[in-house]
Amino acid sequence: VDTGGLVVRPDEQIDLEVCRQAETAIGHADVVVFVVDGRDGVQPVDRHVAELLRRSGLPVIVAVNKLDELGDAIGHVDFYELGLGDPTPLAALSGKGSGDLLDRVVAALPESAEVEEEDADIRIAVIGRPNVGKSSFVNRLLGEDRVIVHEEAGTTRDAIDTNLVLEGRRVRLIDTAGLRRRARIVDDLEFLGRLRAASAIGRADVCLLLVDTRAGAANQDFRIGHEAWDEGKGLVFVANKWDLIEDRGPSALAGFERELRERAHYLRWVPIITCSALTGKRVRRVIDLAFEVQEARARRVPTAEVNEVLQRLVARRQPPQGGRGDVRLLYGSQVAASPPQFVLWSNRPHDLKEHYVRYLVAGFREAWGFEGSPIRIKLKKRSGRE
Numbered sequence: 001v002d003t004g005g006l007v008v009r010p011d012e013q014i015d016l017e018v019c020r021q022a023e024t025a026i027g028h029a030d031v032v033v034f035v036v037d038g039r040d041g042v043q044p045v046d047r048h049v050a051e052l053l054r055r056s057g058l059p060v061i062v063a064v065n066k067l068d069e070l071g072d073a074i075g076h077v078d079f080y081e082l083g084l085g086d087p088t089p090l091a092a093l094s095g096k097g098s099g100d101l102l103d104r105v106v107a108a109l110p111e112s113a114e115v116e117e118e119d120a121d122i123r124i125a126v127i128g129r130p131n132v133g134k135s136s137f138v139n140r141l142l143g144e145d146r147v148i149v150h151e152e153a154g155t156t157r158d159a160i161d162t163n164l165v166l167e168g169r170r171v172r173l174i175d176t177a178g179l180r181r182r183a184r185i186v187d188d189l190e191f192l193g194r195l196r197a198a199s200a201i202g203r204a205d206v207c208l209l210l211v212d213t214r215a216g217a218a219n220q221d222f223r224i225g226h227e228a229w230d231e232g233k234g235l236v237f238v239a240n241k242w243d244l245i246e247d248r249g250p251s252a253l254a255g256f257e258r259e260l261r262e263r264a265h266y267l268r269w270v271p272i273i274t275c276s277a278l279t280g281k282r283v284r285r286v287i288d289l290a291f292e293v294q295e296a297r298a299r300r301v302p303t304a305e306v307n308e309v310l311q312r313l314v315a316r317r318q319p320p321q322g323g324r325g326d327v328r329l330l331y332g333s334q335v336a337a338s339p340p341q342f343v344l345w346s347n348r349p350h351d352l353k354e355h356y357v358r359y360l361v362a363g364f365r366e367a368w369g370f371e372g373s374p375i376r377i378k379l380k381k382r383s384g385r386e
Contacts, residue, residue, distance in 0.1 A: 026052075026053075026056055026058065029058060030058070030059075030108075030109055030110055031058065031059045031060075031061065031105055031108045031109055032053055032056070032058050032059070032060045032061070033060075033061050033063050033101070033105065034049065034050070034053060034060055034061065034062050034063065034084065035063045035065055035090075036062060036063070036064055036065065036079060036087075037064075037065060037066055038064040038065060038066050038067040038075035038076055038079075038089065038090075039066045039067075039075065041075070041078050042078050042079060042081060042082065046079075046082060047082065050082040050083065050084055053084065054083065054084070059108040060084045060085070061084075061085070061088060061101065061104050061105060061108060062076075062079050062082060062084050062085070062086075062087040062088065063087075063088050063090045063101055064076035064079055064087045064088065064089050064090060065090045065091070065092050066090075066091065066092075066093075067089045067090065067091055067097075068091045068093075068094065068096070075089070076088070076089040088100055088101050088104060119170065120163065120170045120171060120172035121169050121170045121171065121291075122169070122170075122171055122172070122205050122206060122290060122291060122294050123172045123174065123203060123204050123205045123206075124171060124172065124173050124174065124204060124205070124206050124207070124208060124287070124290050125174040125200045125201050125203070125204035125206075125207045125208070125228075125233075126138060126173060126174065126207075126208050126210060127200070127201060127207050127208065127209055127210070127224055127225075127228060128209055128210035128211060128221065128224060129211075129212075129218070129220055129221060129224065131212070132210045132211060132212040132215075132240060132241075133210055133212065133240040133241060133277045133278075134210050136277035136278065137208075137210060137238075137240065137275075137277040137283065137286075138162065138173055139277075140277050140278075140280050140283050141164065141166075141173065141283060141284075141287070142162065142164060161173070161174050162174075166284070166287060169291065171287065174200040174203065174204060198227070201227060201228050201231055201233060202231060204228075204233055205233070205234060205294050205297075205338070206233060206234035206235070206236065206290040206293050206294050206297075206372070207225075207228040207233045207234065207235050207236075208236050208238050208286060208290065209221065209224060209225045209228065209235060209236070209237050209238060210238045210240050211237070211238065211239055211240065212240060212241050213239040213240065213241050213242050213244075213245055213256070213274070214241045214244045214245065217260060217263070222263060222264040222267075225237065225264065225266070225267070225270075226264070226266065229266045229374050230374075232338075232339040232373075232374055232376070233339075234290070234293035234294055234296075234297045234339075234372045234373050235266075235270050235293070235372050235373075236270065236271050236273065236286065236289050236290055236293060236372060237260065237267060237270050237271065237272040237273070238273055238274075238275060238286055239256070239272065239273065239274040239275070240275055240276065240277055241276060241277075241278070242274035242275060242276055242281075243276040243278065243279055243281065248274075253274065256272075257272050260272060266374070269365060269370070269371060269372065269373075269374075270371075270372050271289050271292075271293065271371055271372050273285060273286055273289055289372075292371070292372070293371065293372030293373060294338075296369055296370050296371050296372060296373055297337065297338050297339050297340060297370060297372065297373035298337050298338050299337065299340065299368060299369075299370065300334055300337050300340075301334050301340075301368055303332075303333045303334070306332050306333055306334055306342065307331050307332060307333075309363065309364065309367045309368075310329060310331070310332045310344070310360075312363075313359070313360055313363040314329050317356075317359060319346075319351075319352055319353075319356050320353050320356060326347075327346065327347070327348050327351045327352060328346060328347050328348075329344055329345075329346050329352075330345045330346060330347065330382055331344075331345055332344040332345065335378075338373075339373050339374050339375065339376060340364075340368075340370055340373065340375050340376070341375075341376040341377075341378065342364070342375070342376070342377050342378070343377075343378045343379075343380055344360070344377060344378070344379055344380070345379075345380050345381070345382050346379055346380070346381065346382070347381070347382060348381075349379035349380060349381055350379075352379055357377055357379075360377060361375050361377060
């Protein structure tokens with residue numbers, strides 16, 4: 001667990017949150033690596049943190065960083081005064097000394113420590129623009145401030161994975177850095193956060209697109225959701241901060257959903273739910289919806305049923321005919337799930353128009369649902385050539 005930098009007397013709210021997060025991290029740790037600056041020497045904050053770590057009772061390794069010439073370095077010697085054992089010299093930028101540090105960490109781990117279970121029933125990425133309440137949403141589910149929450153937009157820079165069990169179901173939550181438009185990424189840290197957020201989408205089964213309903217849905221919200229949709233991920237649209245809206249009646253909600261689906265076509269197939277991360281209202285229901293979407297996108301349809309529905313759709317509306325003769329759909333099959341993918345064989349697949357493929361997708365949804373998941377259709381010529 002990588003924590004923010006600690007200060008002795010945190011004056012700013014975000015510094016307080018960093019301190020709380022560090023204390024929580026220590027409470028969950030088996031070993032603590034205390035990183036200090038070898039160029040600056042021992043500072044008052046180092047002594048303060050060392051005292052806190054001594055009281056924790058955990059094994060502590062002092063890593064003295066920024067000692068680029070390890071062979072001649074003596075800067076780490078000063079840190080013996082902290083009373084935390086032998087300091088380990090390190091040059092993190094070049095990687096020098098990292099092997100020795102890793103060896104000490106492994107040696108300090110308790111023998112009874114079990115490797116954390118890798119499997120999860122569902123992997124959920126929490127995505128959205130900065131400052132829409134993603135970290136508050138995750139913290140509400142966890143019941144503790146595992147992720148720093150602050151009013152300054154863009155506080156969360158990394159994609160942080162958190163495992164929890166809800167009603168016997170194993171959930172891995174990925175709270176991503178806020179996604180901005182690429183043109184507005186102005187520093188290296190934010191750029192790295194953007195890359196990690198994209199990676200989080202790739203690792204997820206279902207993405208929760210959080211939007212600040214008080215500020216209103218922006219085009220960037222729809223673009224972020226489209227990224228997840230194009231990646232083939234399940235998607236749930238989460239309207240956070242709904243408790244701050246004055247008119248929250250059924251007609252207002254219906255109008256809100258209608259406007260969203262008019263502005264982004266893919267949202268016609270995505271469940272929309274309102275919630276409040278601050279009060280916790282409907283937060284657990286969001287996770288239930290994510291499981292429902294995951295179950296829908298994992299569904300497999302027997303080939304006989306696929307062809308029955310396909311024949312019914314073709315009988316209702318024939319494919320547009322080209323100038324080279326009849327265009328016929330011969331048969332189809334589902335070849336993959338999560339997301340569902342179908343292969344349809346035709347005598348002339350290149351003459352099937354895009355709008356007719358969309359008609360088939362709508363028909364498949366009418367038959368099997370697949371709510372919250374994109375459907376992919378691949379056209380092939382009967383001989384096997386596309």
